[in-house]
Amino acid sequence: MHFYSLTTRGFYSSDIHGDAIPEDAVQITAERYTELLDSLSSGQTIMLDDDGHLVTVEAVLTDAQRRASMRLLRDSRLDETDWMIVRHRDEVDIGRATTLSVDQFTTLLAYRQALRDLPEQDGFPSGMAPPPPNFLVPVLDRLR
Known part of the structure; x- marks a missing residue:
């Protein structure tokens, strides 16, 4: 919920x-x-x-409010994928086959880094958050 x-x-x-x-x-x-x-x-x-x-x-938001709002969105998107990072690393640590492929894991890490870099982008906070990778969309839809 x-x-x-x-x-x-x-x-x-x-x-x-x-x-x-x-x-x-x-x-x-x-x-x-x-x-x-x-x-x-x-x-x-x-x-x-x-x-x-x-x-x-x-809303007529101040720049500080727009920044805070975008950071809230970014943090929420990071929170949504934390469990996938932890699960993948646990699977690697115990020598189990991973749920994510190496390419998917690398793409997930790049997506999360793009979210973290969002405040440093030109035009922040006016820009949009990066979209999740295609393989994540159905997973996130089930979680939302």
């Missing part, structure tokens, strides 16, 4: 964060999670409407 907290302006997953989800966090579907992330990356902000539903609105 996914959640969004207005207090922290952060996304949470019950699988990752367990009981450490803020009390004000609102449960959202995997589809809504993806929609909200995409909205944040396009410069919108998340707030509650009069009925208590999360909505996105065009």
Whole structure:
């Protein structure tokens, strides 16, 4: 399950964060999670409407706020793939066949590095986060 907290302006997953989800966090579907992330990356902000539903609105954000929003998106995308890195390294360490091929693992590392380098790119924070590699899309869709 996914959640969004207005207090922290952060996304949470019950699988990752367990009981450490803020009390004000609102449960959202995997589809809504993806929609909200995409909205944040396009410069919108998340707030509650009069009925208590999360909505996105065009925001006039300061440069610092846009930077923070893009970093939030970047950090969320890194969190989504942490487990794949750990699993691959564990499989290598115990001598087991790896789930990811060498090329997939290298591509995953390059994707994660591109996310980390995002704040250093020209035009940051106006640019878009790099898209995940094609082999990750179905995996991430199942997780979201």
